[in-house]
Amino acid sequence: MKQARSVSIRLILVSCSIAGLSAQQTSAPAPAPTPWPLNVSGLVDGYYNFTNNHPASGNLLYRNFDVRANSLSLNMAKLALAVDPAPVGFRLDLGAGRAWDLFNFADTASGFDNMRYIPQAYLALKPAALKGMQIDVGKFYTSAGAELTETHLAWNYSRALMYANGPYYHFGLRTTMPVNKYFTAGFQLVNGWNNVEDNNSGKTMGFTTLVTMGKATWANTYYTGPENTGTNDGWRNFNSSVLAVSSEKANAYFQFDYGTNKIAGQQTGSNDWITFGGAAQLKLTDKFSITPRAEYYYDKDGFITGTAQKLKEVTLTGEYKFTDNFLTRLEYRRDWSDQAVFERGSVTGATKNQTTLAVGMVFFFDNYKVNLSR
Secondary structure, rough: HHHHHHHHHHHHHHHHHHHHHHHHHHHHHOOOEEEEEEEEEEEEEEEEEEEOOOOOOOOOOOOOOOOOOHHHHHHEEEEEEEEOOOOOOEEEEEOHHHHHHHHHHHHHHHOOOOOOOOOOOOEHHHEEEOOEEEEEEEEEEOOOOOOOOOHHHHOOOOOOOOHHOOOOOEEEEEEEOOOOOOOEEEEEEEEEOOOOOOOOOEEEEEEEEEEEEOOEEEEEEEEEEOOOOOOOOOOEEEEEEEEEOOOOOEEEEEEEEEEEEEEOOOOEEEEEEEEEEEEEEEEOOOOEEEEEEEEEEEEEEOOOOOOEEEEEEEEEEEEEEOOOOOEEEEEEEEEEEOOEEEEEEEEEEEEOOOEEEEEEEEEEEEEEEEEEEE
C-alpha cells in the first residue's frame, strides 16, 4: 500500500515538473532574430547625344558623363547596398559604364585601378552618446557643389561645368554634426581630390556647413591642402557655396565656386579659377518638368581645362516620368568659349562652340528595404 502511494506521489511530482517547464517555455519564448534593414538602390542610364560638330574622336569636350557624340551609349549602371548606422552601418556602391571610367580617371591615370568601379565604399558610425554626429571612413562623394552624381537625382541630363571640373570624390574621414535644427557642421580629413591613394604625404582638410531656414538652404564647402604631385609645397584652396530654394512646384539653386592652386617651389604665383551659375526646376505636372541652367566658368590660367579661357553654357532639359521608377529626358545644350577649343570634324581647336541634343533614359529604384536577420 505504501509502495503504491509512493509511486503515485512520484508520478504527480514528475507531471508537475513537466507542466511547470512547459509553462515556462510558453511564457518566455526564445527571442526572435533582430531585423537587419538593408537599403538597396540602383539605376541603369543610357543616352544618345547628337552634335553637328561631328568630332572625329567621337567625344564631347568638357563633359564628364555624357561624353560620347553621335552614338548610343551606356552612361552608368549602379547597385548600392547600405545599412543606416545604428550605431554602425555601411555603404557600398558597385558601378559599370563609361561614367565610372571618367569618374575615376585621375586614380586610373596614376596607376591605381583597384576601386575603378566602386564609386563609394565606407563604414558609417553614429554613436548615441555623440547626439547625432556621424563619422564615415572610406571613399565617398564630395560635399562640394549642387549637382549629384546619379542622373535621376540631378535635374538636367548633363552635368554642369562646375560639376565636371570640380572634385568628384575623396578618401578618408568625414564627420557631420547637427548643432541645432538650423545649423549642421562637418569636418573632413582626406587624401585629396579624386584619389584613393595620395599623390603626396600631405592631407587635405574639408570644412562643411549647412544652414536650413524653412524652404531655403545654404551649403558651404571649403577644401584646403597640398595637392601638387610629389610635394607638399603649394596648397590648393577651393570654396563652393550653394543657395537652394524648394517648393512643391519649383526648385532652384545658385552656386558660386572659387579655387586657387599655389605653384610649388615659388613664393608667389598661383593658378586661379572662378565660376558661378544656377538652375531652376519647374514642375508643370506630376510627370513633366523643365529645367533651364546657365553658368559662367573663368579658368584664368588654364589650370582646370588646359586653356586660359572664359567658358559659358546654357542648357534646357525636359523630363517626363513614365512611372515612379522610369524617366526620359530631352536636352538641348550649348557650350561656347572666347577661345577656339572645340573639335569639329578631324580638327581639334577648330571652333569656339559646341551644341548638342541628347535623349536619355533612366530606370532607377531608391532605398528598397530588405530585412535580413542577425
